[in-house]
Amino acid sequence: MTANENNEKEAPHKLFDTLLVLDFGSQYSHLIIRRLRDLNIYSELLPCTQRIADLPFRPKGVILSGGPYSVYDSNAPHVDPAMFDLDVPILGVCYGLQEMAWQHDQQNVLAGEKREYGHAKLTFEQGEGSASSVNVLFRNVPNGVDVWMSHGDKLSHLPESFSTIAKTSNAPFAGIAHNSKPYYGIQFHPEVTHTSHGTRILENYAVRICKARQHWTMDEFVGTEISRIRALVGEKGQVIGAVSGGVDSTVAAKLMHEAVGDRFHAVLVNNGLLRHKEAETVHQTLTSHLGINLTVIDASERFLTDLKGVLDPEKKRKIIGKNFIEVFQETALKIAKEAAGTPNAGEIEWLLQGTLYPDVIESIAFRGPSQTIKTHHNVGGLPAAMHLKLIEPLRELFKDEVRILGTKLGIPEELVWRHPFPGPGLAIRTLGEVTPCQVDITRQADRIFIEEIIAAGLYRKISQAYAALLPIQVVGVMGDKRVHEQPICLRAVETTDFMTADWYYFDRPFLDKVSSRITNEVSGVCSVFQNITSKPPGTIEME
Numbered sequence: 001m002t003a004n005e006n007n008e009k010e011a012p013h014k015l016f017d018t019l020l021v022l023d024f025g026s027q028y029s030h031l032i033i034r035r036l037r038d039l040n041i042y043s044e045l046l047p048c049t050q051r052i053a054d055l056p057f058r059p060k061g062v063i064l065s066g067g068p069y070s071v072y073d074s075n076a077p078h079v080d081p082a083m084f085d086l087d088v089p090i091l092g093v094c095y096g097l098q099e100m101a102w103q104h105d106q107q108n109v110l111a112g113e114k115r116e117y118g119h120a121k122l123t124f125e126q127g128e129g130s131a132s133s134v135n136v137l138f139r140n141v142p143n144g145v146d147v148w149m150s151h152g153d154k155l156s157h158l159p160e161s162f163s164t165i166a167k168t169s170n171a172p173f174a175g176i177a178h179n180s181k182p183y184y185g186i187q188f189h190p191e192v193t194h195t196s197h198g199t200r201i202l203e204n205y206a207v208r209i210c211k212a213r214q215h216w217t218m219d220e221f222v223g224t225e226i227s228r229i230r231a232l233v234g235e236k237g238q239v240i241g242a243v244s245g246g247v248d249s250t251v252a253a254k255l256m257h258e259a260v261g262d263r264f265h266a267v268l269v270n271n272g273l274l275r276h277k278e279a280e281t282v283h284q285t286l287t288s289h290l291g292i293n294l295t296v297i298d299a300s301e302r303f304l305t306d307l308k309g310v311l312d313p314e315k316k317r318k319i320i321g322k323n324f325i326e327v328f329q330e331t332a333l334k335i336a337k338e339a340a341g342t343p344n345a346g347e348i349e350w351l352l353q354g355t356l357y358p359d360v361i362e363s364i365a366f367r368g369p370s371q372t373i374k375t376h377h378n379v380g381g382l383p384a385a386m387h388l389k390l391i392e393p394l395r396e397l398f399k400d401e402v403r404i405l406g407t408k409l410g411i412p413e414e415l416v417w418r419h420p421f422p423g424p425g426l427a428i429r430t431l432g433e434v435t436p437c438q439v440d441i442t443r444q445a446d447r448i449f450i451e452e453i454i455a456a457g458l459y460r461k462i463s464q465a466y467a468a469l470l471p472i473q474v475v476g477v478m479g480d481k482r483v484h485e486q487p488i489c490l491r492a493v494e495t496t497d498f499m500t501a502d503w504y505y506f507d508r509p510f511l512d513k514v515s516s517r518i519t520n521e522v523s524g525v526c527s528v529f530q531n532i533t534s535k536p537p538g539t540i541e542m543e
Helices: 003-009 029-038 081-085 095-104 131-137 198-209 218-233 247-263 278-289 300-307 313-338 357-363 399-408 436-455 508-521
Strands: 018-023 042-047 061-064 090-093 109-124 145-155 162-167 175-178 183-186 238-242 264-270 294-298 348-352 389-391 464-469 474-478 481-494 525-530
Touching: 018 029, 029 042, 029 198, 029 357, 061 095, 061 198, 090 095, 095 145, 095 183, 131 162, 131 175, 131 183, 131 198, 162 183, 183 198, 218 247, 218 389, 218 399, 238 247, 238 313, 247 264, 247 278, 247 348, 247 399, 264 278, 264 313, 278 294, 294 313, 300 313, 313 348, 436 464, 436 481, 436 508, 474 525, 481 508, 508 525
Parallel strands: 018 042, 018 061, 061 090, 090 183, 238 264, 238 348, 264 294, 348 389, 481 525
Antiparallel strands: 109 145, 109 162, 162 175, 175 183, 464 481, 474 481
16 A cells, blocks of 8 residues: 555544535635534535545535625536535535525526625524424524625525525525435525524534534544554654744644654754744753654755845745755755664655644635635645655644644643744744844844733733834934834734634733833834734735
């Protein structure tokens, strides 16, 4: 059996009951996955254009997401008709409802005379053939429940063999169900918190209709993932992996160490873009506290030289990704040479990465839906000539699941809850050209910001915080003279899954103190701003 066959054989969708969410581009699609995971039900997101013949697993059920399109438009995305041959339950949400109706008859959907955005009262229909569907999908949901609508189009006719099970004042077919097959459609969004009892509706669909087991937990995952890694790597395979001090790479490194022991070689590349005293802290943590075999490589001059004069964020990511892989390959050869004649002798074939599920979602460009936001440092920017094979044990997990996993693996709490740090490091927090001087300004401002957050007892309340250097000059008065220097932008957010985030509100005394320290202690800075943009429309990182 090949490594790829082994990898697929042990994939979570082969080991856990899985619900498949087909994404039509809704900004809420990932929330469906989150709500199901919170119910301990494993789920995966794929583009709506997924060919069913190429699907490597049989889902317990399918959910068709919302989307910003009109099903009757010539360029509208459509699901593979073979989906209806899977003989599994299907739930259409908003656009997904309209897609289901359109697949049965293309005359079933039209533009609404009145758009419906925001709250609506949902009332159930107990007509002939619909009572049992209401009782299952809306079990323990009160009649007249508040739901969240976001649509302009609506059904003009009820598809053949379907019954109405719910309506609103503007949507007479707000809920429909097939009379003999487990096909359901709802015009509202159960995945958003604005819909009361929305999670209950998704639970009814997943558990009562799809019969999915609620066995997706980190207790279950850790054992199956260690077994998968061992089968993938083999009895003598060697793995090399980057660590940065962030929770993702730390948990991935600990999991790999549990799976293959000293055949895992952690590498910290000091690329000149790390946080204050990052290299020293990571070395002590991984070696002393977690017992991981760590090599530290100082390649700061190499990275900073290649980044000289580069302004475009995507080019920065590509350059950093290329250099990382080259350093890994060089280090792998060196480690293999030094291990010759020892029990760990052998060629290093595998590269560990701490890719998370949001990384995957954000980096996939679907046909129409879910536009690419950026090339993610974990899933983009790698050269085609890479001689190492990727292994990504956290690829199916969200950040909160990673933290639970880290706790299960015995990683100290202060490491599990450490704020994320991007693979490209301070290069994407130093906007514009990256030079040693510019990076040091960013690093010192960031240190002060984090110190004050910790001192104020806010670190665990904030999901991610950092200081970024803006590539502009603003006027200031320092030491009784007029100066033109650069501003620092503070960024702090609250989030659960890092797919959406709210900016964190600091009180004025806190911001006064941070601003005063930065402008007084960091040379070259005369102003401090705060980014108060949520995600969406913004992103957590600024490049």
